[in-house]
Amino acid sequence: MLNKLNKKLIVSASVIAAALLATGCTEGAAPADSIVKKPSIDGGVYYPIANGQTGPYKVNEQAYSMALNHGRVPTANELAAWDKDIQGVRTGNRGLPEGKGTVNEGEELYEAQCVMCHGDFGSGGGGYPALSKGNAYEMQKTLQNQRNLPDNDGPVRVFGSYWPEASTLWWYIRDAMPHTKSKTLTDDETYALSAYILYVNEMEIDGEPVEDEFELNQDNFKLIKMPNKDGFEPNIEGPTALDDVRAYYANPTNFGAKKVDPAQRCMTNCQTETAEIVRIQNGGISEFHPPMSIVRDLPVEKGDGAHKVTFDAKKAYEESCTMCHGSFAPAAKDKAAWEPFLGKGMAAVYKNGLEGTEMGMPARGGSSLTDDEFKSVVDYMVNFK
Numbered sequence: 001m002l003n004k005l006n007k008k009l010i011v012s013a014s015v016i017a018a019a020l021l022a023t024g025c026t027e028g029a030a031p032a033d034s035i036v037k038k039p040s041i042d043g044g045v046y047y048p049i050a051n052g053q054t055g056p057y058k059v060n061e062q063a064y065s066m067a068l069n070h071g072r073v074p075t076a077n078e079l080a081a082w083d084k085d086i087q088g089v090r091t092g093n094r095g096l097p098e099g100k101g102t103v104n105e106g107e108e109l110y111e112a113q114c115v116m117c118h119g120d121f122g123s124g125g126g127g128y129p130a131l132s133k134g135n136a137y138e139m140q141k142t143l144q145n146q147r148n149l150p151d152n153d154g155p156v157r158v159f160g161s162y163w164p165e166a167s168t169l170w171w172y173i174r175d176a177m178p179h180t181k182s183k184t185l186t187d188d189e190t191y192a193l194s195a196y197i198l199y200v201n202e203m204e205i206d207g208e209p210v211e212d213e214f215e216l217n218q219d220n221f222k223l224i225k226m227p228n229k230d231g232f233e234p235n236i237e238g239p240t241a242l243d244d245v246r247a248y249y250a251n252p253t254n255f256g257a258k259k260v261d262p263a264q265r266c267m268t269n270c271q272t273e274t275a276e277i278v279r280i281q282n283g284g285i286s287e288f289h290p291p292m293s294i295v296r297d298l299p300v301e302k303g304d305g306a307h308k309v310t311f312d313a314k315k316a317y318e319e320s321c322t323m324c325h326g327s328f329a330p331a332a333k334d335k336a337a338w339e340p341f342l343g344k345g346m347a348a349v350y351k352n353g354l355e356g357t358e359m360g361m362p363a364r365g366g367s368s369l370t371d372d373e374f375k376s377v378v379d380y381m382v383n384f385k
């Protein structure tokens with residue numbers, strides 16, 4: 001159970017950050033010493049801070065001592081600009097913005113901005129997820145294969161067969177794709193691309209097949225019923241969803257536990273009493289203490305064991321680049337493959353690598369290398385000696 005101190009701390013830590021936007025509250029941060037005394041929550045481990053570190057991690061001690069300046073209440077316009085939530089199908093998609101786009105328009109966009117990663121007709125390729133593997137209704141059947149018909153192929157788990165809600169597709173494309181320049185698509189383009197992805201999944205809307213000329217908009221979008229909508233358990237629909245989910249998980253036989261026959265005799269390691277199950281109360285963990293360090297370098301070891309961190313370009317290449325370079329992108333040391341890139345000069349190669357290209361190179365290869373580290377990996381890749 002949470003005691004009063006815990007409750008106060010939880011509220012003053014993470015929740016207030018969000019709640020303040022709405023309330024305009026200006027309460028200061030909890031004083032540092034009260035957090036240090038904080039006991040653990042329901043089995044969650046609390047690590048003590050010593051010498052500015054907790055275990056091997058540096059602690060952001062400033063966050064304890066600073067009185068937070070919580071700013072002001074946002075205006076209605078600021079909130080509207082920030083609140084891009086489209087509110088999924090469960091709430092009737094009331095948040096879907098106005099807009100429209102046809103399958104044909106979507107196909108054109110797809111060929112220009114998506115095909116290099118997601119493959120022809122969304123078939124997937126080069127380590128990027130497939131967006132379709134055929135007919136959604138047929139693919140959906142493969143999801144049951146593993147459990148009921150273990151000898152059949154499956155499960156095919158892609159958007160069409162697996163996802164319970166189509167609104168996730170719309171939101172995901174608008175906010176995250178194309179991978180190298182996310183948030184560049186307009187709402188209309190997002191409708192067009194969604195329409196195209198429904199098309200390659202051979203889906204129907206309200207009984208009508210989605211064909212080339214089909215135009216998707218904020219109204220008919222709400223009629224999409226994903227084939228696997230009812231394929232999930234526990235059921236998380238409806239006003240009693242939370243209680244249903246709790247009841248489901250309270251009974252381990254619902255998720256694979258086998259019932260033991262009490263008449264069966266136990267020979268070794270027998271459990272004599274019912275173990276008490278410790279649960280996190282009141283909706284789960286809502287804080288993280290101590291705050292995670294924002295410092296990225298390793299703590300320097302004291303004494304003669306001080307370790308020097310040297311950057312290893314080959315290792316970084318293997319860790320962050322080889323999932324693409326060496327298969328469909330030029331491998332390190334492959335002179336012929338790199339020649340077309342190097343013609344434009346190293347400055348441009350670095351820049352393209354750092355910023356990403358439309359041909360499938362994500363900015364920094366999706367790594368968190370610094371500029372210099374990234375460049376030294378590139379140097380390693382194009383050093384043909």
Ligand code: HEC
Nearest residue numbers: 113114117128129158159172173177178179180193360361
């Ligand atoms: C540079 C490569 C790249 C490009 C270009 C790209 N994507 Fe993606 N896409 C990815 C990667 C990588 C993921 C998986 C991301 C993850 O799981 O974190 C992904 C995931 C997705 C998913 C979710 C798939 C799933 O089943 O989880 C959709 C939908 C999607 N992309 C649509 C698009 C669309 C539409 C475009 C074109 C506008 C596009 N992508 C362009 C790399 C790319």
Ligand code: HEC
Nearest residue numbers: 320321324329341349352353357359360361365367377378
């Ligand atoms: C998700 C796949 C992927 C990853 C991961 C990736 N690359 Fe690439 N990279 C590509 C592709 C594809 C190209 C070819 C792009 C083109 O044809 O313009 C490329 C091209 C490049 C180029 C040449 C850019 C130009 O146009 O001159 C450099 C430099 C580069 N990658 C460096 C790296 C480094 C360094 C890493 C690892 C830190 C890395 N890449 C990780 C896919 C990837």
